[in-house]
Amino acid sequence: MTDAKNTIQFAKRILEVEESPTFALEKKADALDIDLKKEGKSIIRFGIGQPDFHTPANIKEAGKKAIDQNKTKYTASTGIKELKQAVVDKFKNENGLDYSIENILVGNGAKHILDDIMRVLVNSGEKVIIPKPYWVSYSQQVILSEGIPLFVDFKQDLKMDVDHLKSLVRDNDQIKLLILNSPNNPTGAVYSKQEMEQIAKICLDNHIIIIADEVYEKFLFGDARHYSIAALSPQMKQNTITLNAASKTYAMTGWRIGYCAADQKIIAQMTKVHDQSTSNPCSIAQWAAIEALQGSQDSVKAMRDEYERRRDYIYQRISAIEGIKCLNPQGAFYIFPDVSGLFGNGIKDSFDFADRLLEEASVAVVPGGAFGADDYIRISYAASLDKIKEGMNRLQNFCETL
Ligand SMILES: Cc1ncc(COP(=O)(O)O)c(C=O)c1O
Known part of the structure; x- marks a missing residue:
């Protein structure tokens, strides 16, 4: 066989997609960890965006019960009606959003639903606005749907530069979507109601649908408050797909339950994608997610309180390191320090x-x-406060050597 025959001709869209940097980092850390462990040491991992808490006991029990009750068959591809109703109630009670179950879709995590949205709304060559700094999967999913990501610059507060957004909208045609993620990964920034109103107006005036990624909404610190952009007005509700998940809020990353609310016509098209690709999200996880949404929320409060304690500690330690500039994050569980003051000496980026x-x-x-x-x-x-303390000691020592 000649080389030419051996070469697999992959679809162009997949060759343009990058590997996930967080998964790549974990792989590298795993390899180094093997040698370190022999010396009784280990890597302190601040890479992956995954709660270090276990899924709360009441939710695990609901999952076990679902197995014992043989709730193990296919369900409707967009989720069982009991879970959709729990999502309707959640949006109404917590976000001021009035929907019916026809507006709800449940998928295999928020990531899966984002992919559905791109497939259903983005034609080849159409553009999706993504504010920097952005969660890495947004741009790659746009590329997978043969769309074009358009990046908005950020200001010193790590939030979107609205003037740049306006100029992008003025200078580009075929803009379909804008993704707004608040509380934000990777910055921990939280958009105020006024900031959302500005963004909402630009999108409404230019027929740009907003995807509001609210997966970190429960992790807010100090006097930060979360607003759902869809709740600003009936027009905004019509113009927004609100996305959320059990993953971060309930430490359920592995259960793979995400959900969204949108115009019924959008949900109907997304349903076709589920019908023909994944079918339903795991039936057992769906029953567990009902308990997550409807059962006691004490565990969410306990996790939030612990994240805030860690945030306070880490912010104070990082701010004290010479050469690093840092904003105090208002939400999520990330901090995003500017380390460019330490570039040089072989470190260029x-x-x-x-x-x-x-x-x-x-x-x-x-x-x-x-x-x-x-x-x-x-x-x-x-990560636990002990690990954070050790990690901060190592970071500080490392920075002092630069
Ligand atoms: C901003 C943001 N959106 C969505 C997701 C995906 O969440 P899920 O695990 O529910 O797919 C993540 C996960 O890291 C995230 O950080």
């Missing part, structure tokens, strides 16, 4: 910084370049 920090100090962080902000690194504080 955030990728070099993260590499050296991993190799020399055994601390794993994600380079800000992966989120479109190369002066920064992302530290996930979904």
Whole structure:
């Protein structure tokens, strides 16, 4: 067989998709950890955006009960009506959004639903506005749907530069969607109601549908408040797809339950995607998610309180390191310090910084370049306070050597 015959001709769209930088970082940290463990040491991992808490007991019990009751068959591809009703109630009681179950879709995590949305709304060559710094999957999912990501610059407060948004909207045609993520991954920034009103107006005036990614809504600190942009007005409700998940709120990342609310016509098209691709999200996880949404919320409060304690500690430690500038995050479980003051001495960007920090100090962080902000690194504080203390000691020592 000739070489030419051996070459697999992959679809162009997949060749343009990048590997996930967080999964790549974990792989590298795993490899280094094997040698370190032999010396009784280990990597401190601030890379992955995954709660370090276990799924609360009441939710696990609901999952076990679902198995015992043989709730193990196919369900409707967009979720059981009991879970949809629980989602309707959640949006009404917590977000001021009045929907019926025809407006709800349940999928295999928020990530899966985002992919549905791109498939249903983005034609080849159409554009999706993504504010920097952005969660890495947004742009890659746009590319998978043969769309074009358009990135908005950010200001010093790490939030979208609205003037740049206006100029992008003025200078581009074929803009279909804008993704707004608040509380934000990777920055921990939370948009105020006034900021949302500005963004909402620009989108409404230009027929741009908003995807409001609210998966971190429960993790807010100090006097930060969460607003659902869809709740600003009936027009905004019509113009927004509100996305959420059990994953972060209830420490249920592995159960894979996400959900969204949108115009019935959009849900109907997304249903076709589920019918023909994944079918339903795991039946057992759906029953567990009902307990998550309807049962006691004490565990969510306990996790929030613990994240805030960690945030306070980590912010104070990082702010004290010479050469690093840092904003105090208002939500989620990430902090996004500017480390560019320490570039030089063989470190030219955030990728070099993260590499050296991993190799020399055994601390794993994600380079800000992966989120479109190369002066920064992302530290996930979904790790115990002991690990955070040790990690901060290592980071500080490492920075002092630069
Ligand atoms: C901003 C944001 N949206 C969506 C997701 C995906 O969540 P899920 O695990 O429910 O797919 C993540 C996960 O890291 C995230 O950070």
